[in-house]
């Protein structure tokens with residue numbers, strides 16, 4: 243049986259501030275620099291989600307891409323698009339919204355939604371030069 247990797251991409255826009263409550267104000271400024279500005283700043287993120295599985299011989303699909311689109315929209319995009327992550331998204335009130343933390347959070351949301359252990363990779367482009375990847379390890 244052939245195992246195929248299937249990827250769907252989605253875009254969203256969010257504001258965030260990089261800040262750790264475990265650090266002093268000065269340490270936060272030193273570590274996070276301009277990204278620690280209390281007013282926050284925005285990114286146009288690109289999320290890429292890859293599932294992995296055998297091709298269903300009847301449908302010819304690993305997973306219907308329409309289902310993957312819906313799962314991504316409902317589990318992730320609707321929660322974060324046009325939001326200030328630190329203020330409007332409960333989980334990021336507790337977790338610093340770095341790209342690394344975001345991919346792990348998104349993995350958990352998508353894994354619950356997709357079920358069946360088919361999730362392979364969650365990739366988040368924060369800018370065209372900065373990308374974080376998580377494979378559930």
Ligand SMILES: Nc1nc2c(c(=O)[nH]1)N=C([C@H](O)[C@H](O)COP(=O)(O)OP(=O)(O)OP(=O)(O)O)CN2
Pocket residue numbers: 260277283339340341342368369371372
């Ligand atoms: N390990 C991480 N480091 C940084 C993260 C992150 O999520 N993980 N995030 C940021 C900021 O969010 C920052 O906004 C990154 O974007 P930007 O400042 O635009 O990036 P650059 O200065 O590198 O801009 P280039 O145009 O790519 O030069 C910072 N660090």
Ligand SMILES: [Zn+2]
Pocket residue numbers: 258277283284285
């Ligand atoms: Zn940023």
